[in-house]
Amino acid sequence: DTGVSQDPRHKITKRGQNVTFRCDPISEHNRLYWYRQTLGQGPEFLTYFQNEAQLEKSRLLSDRFSAERPKGSFSTLEIQRTEQGDSAMYLCASSAGRGTGELFFGEGSRLTVL
Amino acid sequence: GENVEQHPSTLSVQEGDSAVIKCTYSDSASNYFPWYKQELGKRPQLIIDIRSNVGEKKDQRIAVTLNKTAKHFSLHITETQPEDSAVYFCAVIYDMRFGAGTRLTVKP
Numbered sequence: 759d760t761g762v763s764q765d766p767r768h769k770i771t772k773r774g775q776n777v778t779f780r781c782d783p784i785s786e787h788n789r790l791y792w793y794r795q796t797l798g799q800g801p802e803f804l805t806y807f808q809n810e811a812q813l814e815k816s817r818l819l820s821d822r823f824s825a826e827r828p829k830g831s832f833s834t835l836e837i838q839r840t841e842q843g844d845s846a847m848y849l850c851a852s853s854a855g856r857g858t859g860e861l862f863f864g865e866g867s868r869l870t871v872l
Numbered sequence: 873g874e875n876v877e878q879h880p881s882t883l884s885v886q887e888g889d890s891a892v893i894k895c896t897y898s899d900s901a902s903n904y905f906p907w908y909k910q911e912l913g914k915r916p917q918l919i920i921d922i923r924s925n926v927g928e929k930k931d932q933r934i935a936v937t938l939n940k941t942a943k944h945f946s947l948h949i950t951e952t953q954p955e956d957s958a959v960y961f962c963a964v965i966y967d968m969r970f971g972a973g974t975r976l977t978v979k980p
Contacts, residue, residue, distance in 0.1 A: 791968060800878070800961045800970035801916065849915070860906065861965070863915040
């Protein structure tokens with residue numbers, strides 16, 4: 759499968775624990791995006807990378823969230839000290855070029871914070 | 873980033889009728905406007921897109937129109953079928969923002 763892959767697909771954790779999600783984009787794509795989606799809502803932008811550089815981070819993203827893309831390939835999204843409000847689907851997407859092309863989404867990582 | 877307003881939030885039509893979903897944006901620099909379809913439990917997938925140098929694009933039963941002056945673009949689905957039932961999102965990729973979505977239900 760040469761699409762965007764995300765791991766894990768599901769994560770259940772207790773409040774206060776740290777979680778990390780991984781995204782492997784389509785190999786030739788230089789842009790990688792993280793979105794959060796809650797039930798009945800559209801994808802909410804979190805951050806994006808152009809190669810290994812993190813170019814924008816949503817103002818809504820608290821300091822507990824951090825993302826990396828160390829070699830311009832896969833990316834990780836870490837949430838520290840999780841809260842119940844962090845429960846959501848975390849979607850990763852990638853695109854080629856300079857950000858005016860199609861976003862290809864992964865299946866998402868569903869987080870449940872108890 | 874700017875907000876993307878999408879209307880209506882829910883839309884129910886009879887099979888064979890047309891459906892129209894509209895989005896408005898505020899950043900005049902925006903130049904690429906895709907529409908995504910998301911079925912329950914699945915990832916969003918692109919169904920049609922339009923760039924700012926054209927006013928309309930059509931792909932079989934689906935069309936998108938763009939009015940750059942008024943800063944809005946619309947998705948048109950003709951001859952709707954039950955399998956069109958899903959949530960549809962517009963996006964303004966310049967700002968990387970998505971609309972809140974429209975839940976379309978096509979009743980057989």
